[in-house]
Amino acid sequence: MGTISIYIGRLYKDFKGGILVLPSRTIAFFFCLLLLLIPLITTEPYILRVLILSSIFAIFAASWDLLSGYTGQMNFGHALFFGVAAYTSALLNLHVGLPPWLTIPLGALAAVLAGLIVGVPCLRLRGPYLALATLAFPLILTGIIFVIPGITGGELGISGIDPLSGSRLTDYYIAVILMLGLGFVMWKITASKTGLIFHAIREDEVAVRASGINTTRYKLLAFCLSGLFAGVAGGMYVHFMRIAGPSTLELMLSFQAIIWVIFGGIATIYGPIAGVFILYPFMEFLRIIPEIRMLVFATLVVLILLFMPEGLTTWVRDKIEKECPRCKLRNIATRKSCRVCRADLD
Amino acid sequence: MSYPFFEVENLTKRFGGLTAVNRVSFQIGRDEIVGLIGPNGAGKTTLLRLITGILRPDSGRVRFKGKDITGFKPWAIVDQGITGTFQITRPFRRLPIIANVMVPCLCPRALKRGEWVKKIEAKAQDALEFVGISDMALEKASSLSHGDLKRLEIAKAIATEPELLLLDEPFGGLNPAETELLAKSIRRLHKGGRFGRLHSEGPTMIIIEHKLAELMKIVDRVIVFHFGEVIADGTPEEIVKDERVIEAYIGKEVI
Ligand SMILES: Nc1ncnc2c1ncn2[C@@H]1O[C@H](COP(=O)(O)OP(=O)(O)O)[C@@H](O)[C@H]1O
Ligand SMILES: [Mg+2]
Numbered sequence: 001m002g003t004i005s006i007y008i009g010r011l012y013k014d015f016k017g018g019i020l021v022l023p024s025r026t027i028a029f030f031f032c033l034l035l036l037l038i039p040l041i042t043t044e045p046y047i048l049r050v051l052i053l054s055s056i057f058a059i060f061a062a063s064w065d066l067l068s069g070y071t072g073q074m075n076f077g078h079a080l081f082f083g084v085a086a087y088t089s090a091l092l093n094l095h096v097g098l099p100p101w102l103t104i105p106l107g108a109l110a111a112v113l114a115g116l117i118v119g120v121p122c123l124r125l126r127g128p129y130l131a132l133a134t135l136a137f138p139l140i141l142t143g144i145i146f147v148i149p150g151i152t153g154g155e156l157g158i159s160g161i162d163p164l165s166g167s168r169l170t171d172y173y174i175a176v177i178l179m180l181g182l183g184f185v186m187w188k189i190t191a192s193k194t195g196l197i198f199h200a201i202r203e204d205e206v207a208v209r210a211s212g213i214n215t216t217r218y219k220l221l222a223f224c225l226s227g228l229f230a231g232v233a234g235g236m237y238v239h240f241m242r243i244a245g246p247s248t249l250e251l252m253l254s255f256q257a258i259i260w261v262i263f264g265g266i267a268t269i270y271g272p273i274a275g276v277f278i279l280y281p282f283m284e285f286l287r288i289i290p291e292i293r294m295l296v297f298a299t300l301v302v303l304i305l306l307f308m309p310e311g312l313t314t315w316v317r318d319k320i321e322k323e324c325p326r327c328k329l330r331n332i333a334t335r336k337s338c339r340v341c342r343a344d345l346d
Numbered sequence: 347m348s349y350p351f352f353e354v355e356n357l358t359k360r361f362g363g364l365t366a367v368n369r370v371s372f373q374i375g376r377d378e379i380v381g382l383i384g385p386n387g388a389g390k391t392t393l394l395r396l397i398t399g400i401l402r403p404d405s406g407r408v409r410f411k412g413k414d415i416t417g418f419k420p421w422a423i424v425d426q427g428i429t430g431t432f433q434i435t436r437p438f439r440r441l442p443i444i445a446n447v448m449v450p451c452l453c454p455r456a457l458k459r460g461e462w463v464k465k466i467e468a469k470a471q472d473a474l475e476f477v478g479i480s481d482m483a484l485e486k487a488s489s490l491s492h493g494d495l496k497r498l499e500i501a502k503a504i505a506t507e508p509e510l511l512l513l514d515e516p517f518g519g520l521n522p523a524e525t526e527l528l529a530k531s532i533r534r535l536h537k538g539g540r541f542g543r544l545h546s547e548g549p550t551m552i553i554i555e556h557k558l559a560e561l562m563k564i565v566d567r568v569i570v571f572h573f574g575e576v577i578a579d580g581t582p583e584e585i586v587k588d589e590r591v592i593e594a595y596i597g598k599e600v601i
Contacts, residue, residue: 193452193466196441200449203438210398210432212424212453212506328442328484 021339023320023332028270031277035176039169048172052240054280055179060233061260061272062186067226068258069267070190071219072202073122076131078257080118080138081111081227083249085234090158090244091151100164104235111231112224119223123216138249145246157245164239171240178236179273182229187269189225198222199267263304265311274313349412351376351550352428352510357406359392366392368574369406374510379536379551381561381582384571385594390554391433393571394512398430399423410510425455427547429503430512433554435495437487444483446498447473450505459507463543472542473501477531492519497528504535504544511535511549517557525560532564562586570594 019025038051064078085107092103118137125133145152152158164171189195197218200208209215238244247253257272264275279297286293308315321330322345324338331339338345350373359367366389374380382390395401397408399420407416410426418426429450438446447470450456456469463469474480477497482490490498496516503511516532517525534541538548555561562568562582570578570585572594578585585591 193448196445196448197452199441199445200438203440204436206400206420207432207436207438207502208449209420210400210424210430210436211450211502212421212429212455213449214419214421 021332022330024317024330032180035180039172043169045168048168050281050284052172052175053237054277055175056233056236056240057256057260057280058179058273058276059182059236060230061257061264061276062183062269063226063229063233064257065261065266065269065272066186066190066198066229067222069261069272070195070198070202071222073219073222074127074131075118075134075226075254076258077118077134077136077138077254078226078230079249079251079253080134080141081114081230082234082237082253083138083141083246084114084227085111085231086238086244086248087145087152087158089235089238090161093161093239094158100162100235100239104232104239107235107238108228108231111227111234113227114231115223115225115227116220119220122223123219135251135254138251138254142246142249145249153245155246157243157247159243161238161242161244163242164236175236175240178232182232183269183273186229190267190269194218194221202267259301262311263301265313265315268311268313271311271313275311278312349409350374351411353407353409354393354397355407355409357393357396357408358404359389359396359401360404365574367396367403370571370574370576371406372569372576372579374550374552376550377548378567379553379565381565381568382552382554382571383556383558383561383568383585388571389574390571391514392574394430394514394552394554397423397512398428421453424450424453424506424508427455427509428512429506429508429510431499431503431514431516433514433518435492435499437490437495437498439486439488441487442484443474443479443487443490443498444470446487447501447505450502453506456506459545460543469543470501470505472544473505474498476504476535476541476544477501478527493521493524496520500528500531504546507545507547508549509547511551513551513553513555515554515556517555517560525557529560529564 019029035051060082063081064075067073068075088110089103089107092098092106093100098106118134122130122133146154164174190198197208197213201215201218205215234248237248260275260279261272263279264273265271283293283297286296289296304312320333322333323330324341324343324345326343327338327341329338329340331345335345337343352374355371357367357370358365370393384390392401396403399418399422402417407414409415410428413426415423415426438449444467448466451466451470460469471480471483474483477500479494479497479501482494487498496519500513500516516528520528532551535546536548536551538546553561553565565582568580568582568585569576570591577590577594578588580588
């Protein structure tokens with residue numbers, strides 16, 4: 001009895017010192033908690049469906065951020081990774097009979113390969129040339145898909161794919177837990193030494209090279225990692241929707257990823273996740289006014305960019321937290337002095 | 347067989363019709379500090395960029411410790427032991443200053459040599475300490491003054507633990523007191539040894555500089571550049587008396 005209360009006490013202390021101490025962490029914590037507990041409130045299939053798709057697209061958007069937000073290699077054809085994994089998973093499931101827990105990782109590996117294939121020619125390209133080249137790849141693949149409808153199903157796509165689990169609730173937990181897990185992994189990558197080099201490449205690639213670092217290798221790594229995570233999203237999408245069609249390669253999907261990331265906050269990983277969980281359900285909600293849906297959506301995005309150019313999460317974070325001028329640690333905005341070094345906060 | 351520590355041979359670089367570096371050859375021994383001087387536009391920076399692999403020469407060779415390193419990628423050159431700084435500083439502006447120096451600390455050469463260093467951050471901190479800006483470590487690089495950016499540039503270069511260090515106008519924009527301090531640091535670096543977790547091989551140096559009075563105090567030898575060619579090569583005493591050098595430098599200004 002005594003030991004248990006000690007443990008609970010310690011847990012509470014960790015919770016207080018680690019999570020409650022910063023509002024951004026508190027928000028993140030309760031976001032995760034809420035996602036995990038939603039089925040207790042409602043199991044309405046439509047709501048779960050929207051949240052499952054949000055989770056899948058959150059992985060997808062964060063993977064764009066990992067590549068383009070961090071290394072600055074603007075990828076305007078991110079749907080390529082999504083689509084490659086989608087078709088790979090679908091074909092492996094339909095023709096080889098592999099179950100989803102195998103087709104999704106294999107689809108993601110195919111997307112890594114796609115990352116290499118795109119990454120190599122893109123290494124030499126910069127700015128608008130890189131943007132155009134990346135834009136072209138999904139278009140090329142779409143072309144190929146229409147040329148061999150016998151295998152790919154052409155315009156109709158591949159249907160008759162196994163469901164993720166068979167139960168909406170299990171699907172929900174798979175999607176949410178994978179999203180939270182992979183989001184955490186991506187965030188850890190960006191906070192690592194590799195992440196630092198990604199940052200530096202975005203700032204000044206020549207200077208990174210002159211610092212003795214093989215930027216080619218790191219840029220390819222970024223393409224492959226990004227492909228991996230986007231691929232998981234693509235594979236999950238296919239098994240959830242039970243169809244792999246050319247829409248998984250669409251230009252609109254690539255742009256959507258960019259909009260989600262920039263709306264939420266670029267080069268943060270959590271920003272894109274927030275961006276998707278706000279914009280995707282909002283877009284679904286707007287179906288009640290289909291005529292002006294796109295107009296409302298676009299207006300919202302433009303307004304956010306106008307008033308919060310660094311994205312929503314970065315803006316909110318700067319409002320609720322201040323950086324200590326001395327030790328650069330973040331503090332809740334209401335504090336007068338830094339929680340660690342006691343320097344005046346103003 | 348013996349070979350020179352560092353050697354460039356007939357190095358040539360053209361930009362369109364302009365020959366910025368024209369058949370340049372010289373050799374440098376292991377423990378020298380060499381000044382590279384010449385009027386603006388003489389091709390000094392271009393020569394440095396050819397050596398560090400940022401530019402590729404049109405013809406000619408660069409050899410380091412007997413090995414032909416012509417056309418190596420910049421990171422491979424650093425791996426061999428040659429690091430240069432940029433005349434126009436290139437900080438990672440939106441990153442903290444300490445992170446700026448952690449990047450070169452993460453290059454394979456630095457990792458191999460600093461295996462005993464537990465934390466990259468600590469080593470980067472010592473490199474900043476060496477150039478005298480460690481108190482600003484957590485600030486963003488964009489907040490640094492011009493002179494401090496020059497020092498950051500040097501901290502980044504020495505973090506790779508080079509055997510040949512190329513400095514492009516390290517005193518540019520520094521006031522006399524700062525120049526004095528930096529000159530002292532450069533001499534200490536050249537002697538070699540350990541500065542906290544930062545190790546110095548006592549690198550050979552090539553220093554491009556316009557502040558001749560300061561430069562002459564540090565260097566053993568001076569190479570003079572004019573229109574992409576070497577016009578003189580000797581001790582500081584010889585150089586200040588050289589007819590062609592006086593003409594290249596002062597002559598033009600008088601006319
Ligand atoms: N990337 C470049 N493209 C075209 N011309 C260049 C380039 N870099 C340098 N130059 C030209 O080469 C000449 C030598 O420049 P530089 O090496 O910077 O001289 P220094 O460092 O001695 O002042 C100058 O005339 C300059 O305009
Ligand atoms: Mg110059």
